[in-house]
Amino acid sequence: MKHNFGAGPCILPQEVFQEASRSVVDFNGLSILEVSHRHKDFVAVMDEATDLVKKALNVPEGYSVIFLQGGASLGFLISALNMMRETKKASYINTGTWAKKAMTEAKKVGFEVIEAASSADTNFNYIPKNFQIDSASDYLHFTSNNTIFGTQFKEMPKTSLPLVCDMSSDIFSREINVSDFDLIYAGAQKNMGPAGTTLYIVKDEILGKSTSDFMPTYLDLKTHAEKDSMFNTPPVFPVYASMLNLRNLMKTGGVRGAQERNEAKANLIYNEIDNNPLFEGTVAKEDRSNMNVTFLMKDDSRVDEFNALWQENNLVGLKGHRSVGGYRASMYNALPIESVQVLVDLMKDFSNKG
């Protein structure tokens, strides 16, 4: 068995793989891949996936749940276009790569983009706090978790502006208060399902209010909210597998259960990083991500030896992103604490051997 610490597309529960695999050959007598999206069997899948999102996150009345395509990269654009109002100014919290890409797309659709805060000064190793927000902006945008730098907002930003969040890498990993947000979007491929679908949770009252001159049909969230994610052919299999995964989430304690397991995993590994003389974390302690744990080895001369060790032991995806170096242990919902324990034991043994 491999221990999959990959940053995404990433591990999902084995039961989900098993059932998804069966349905590729037999889903009510056809393959799930050959079922029409208009057939009642798939309409039921889409409805259940939508309902499971609402249940898992306690989505209140007045919000729509939409499954689209294009990943967060298209979400950067869709969120900006749909949130454009009178001022055509938008405030962004810059926590690195993904936030910067989101800012770029907002500029491209005609926003004056205001960097409300940034942690660029120290290579994005903390979450900015206590900053001024331009009160005339159409919205405030942030990335709840940064996969590359391993930072995570523990408290969501407080603002009177409409709040927009790219929640790709930590949605369903912890409880959130959806009513604090006007728009949440998230690529599936961390805690929701396989790559190929993107979730939008949108406050209905913002739909159709954009002041953008440019609003193609596919990019207008109103289009998809009105058609229950069936405006055009949805990504049938990614939605189906996401539905299976959300079912599994609800059977295993829901988001609260996932959050407790994620906190236990994070405590286990951060404790080892802090106590092991060979390693050090890269992120300010209070802003450490429970999803992506970034750490360095202090002794460069032993890097090859450690790399060989974890690879021999069936650990996968531990190499750090080039922007940070070192190691990144991604610990999404489906990664069992046993895998984290294997890593921690390797780190301990390795340090004792040194």
Place this chain on the structure above:
Amino acid sequence: MKHNFGAGPCILPQEVFQEASRSVVDFNGLSILEVSHRHKDFVAVMDEATDLVKKALNVPEGYSVIFLQGGASLGFLISALNMMRETKKASYINTGTWAKKAMTEAKKVGFEVIEAASSADTNFNYIPKNFQIDSASDYLHFTSNNTIFGTQFKEMPKTSLPLVCDMSSDIFSREINVSDFDLIYAGAQKNMGPAGTTLYIVKDEILGKSTSDFMPTYLDLKTHAEKDSMFNTPPVFPVYASMLNLRNLMKTGGVRGAQERNEAKANLIYNEIDNNPLFEGTVAKEDRSNMNVTFLMKDDSRVDEFNALWQENNLVGLKGHRSVGGYRASMYNALPIESVQVLVDLMKDFSNKG
């Protein structure tokens, strides 16, 4: 066994379902759903899928093959944006629903859209021919096959303008000359693979030449051509299953082999429609689609009886689209001629019983 005449997402070869199913539980030791798109194993999948498209369609040098998301509905927008040049006029051949949607998106991005020809006068039951094309347009756009009305261009339009084609429903079903086109796009879910990815075949020299003021990163084909479809996380499983299907296509005679089988299937059913006194085709004979066969029953009083008959005999997806009524037998590459024979035999028996 069911005979899947569904219009899409639709039948693929059983071998593809079997292998895709296995890979959902074991693809080099992981599930294909949990493999990072940056891992060499998936990069190899994307490379092979791209190469297979090139081989299958004899894509010449100077063209890029791209796998995206969003379906043809996003393709309507992407094609218009990327093809915008000096005149901001675009000519479209209107063969119904899909062409009209494409025209709408071109208007939304600022084109003056010219309807070069239309078959709206008789509910789109033929392909317009011998029409004038505005020589100042930036491009000519057409839909090679209309799934709803059952029409298909047997000869591609001749023009000196850059030629753009939505080939969603008949790509890989017949040989084409890619060098006649500046841009081809196609949702996967007919002859390429499962829903969730969209193919673009683009002449490299048109990349980066758009005059549109609005060009978000994701919508610019240059972005994706330069990154070999890996600008952002691709829809891993839909691309993988498409690769398997393209492998299968190449092993079974390639596009030429598929074309011969499709012609044999079309001859079989159209011959029955023309000779059976109970049924009639809806489309001008020379424009009949080999992919989507639309036909009506002449005797309204026996409709329920026939519907019960085909449903009892495990035929699926034969109900006509509401815009045409009657029946639609979609016969994509993977539908075996044996399934068509079953339908033809039912029609014959039913007529003889009457």
